[in-house]
Amino acid sequence: MFVAWIALAVAIASEIVATLSLKAAGGGSVGAVALVVIGYVASFALMLVVLRRIEVSVAYAIWAGAGTAAIAVIGVAFLGEQADVLKFASIALVIAGVVGLNLGGAH
Template identity: 50%
Template sequence: MDPRGMMLLFGAIVCELIGTNALKAADGFTRLMPTLLVIAGYGASFYLMSLSLRTIPLGVAYAIWSGLGTAAIAVIGVLVWREQLNITGVIGIVLIIAGVVLLNMFGGSEQ
């Protein structure tokens, strides 16, 4: 896969993580600054994702974006927001990461 496309995709993931954490902090959109960060984070994420789709197949890009985003948010939830994660959640995150690795190794089609 194209390195530039992957960098754009990882930038999209980082922006999505920022937006999702701000969503938690926005407290139902009752706090202005986190709410603005939600809008900026998701807007930047979608923009960067759209640019990454120039060189990465849609299915692969979306699987990486959603899979890594889900796994990272679960970890951030535990570390930052003090949320609980049981063994079933840990196994699920490991499976998501394994799926992303497999897609990167064997699932990408050249455009």
């Protein structure tokens, strides 16, 4: 089970790298296109490993929620995106939803 959680963490990290590379890839950067493709392929391949041990509702919620929250925080912290109360409240709701699904799936 520990390996599944490590694989999930790496899948999330791969998805974050791929998502952060999208803008540069759209600008024509070949290296960024490679990061997008490799990152998403790695993320989905790792999710195949994860789903052997962790319920899909829990794994997908953590994968999508953590990725979404991380991208939002990175956007504000490093990419100059606007930060406001609504954005941070929404991130908190995403995290709360993931925690709730995780607790509900922990039978």
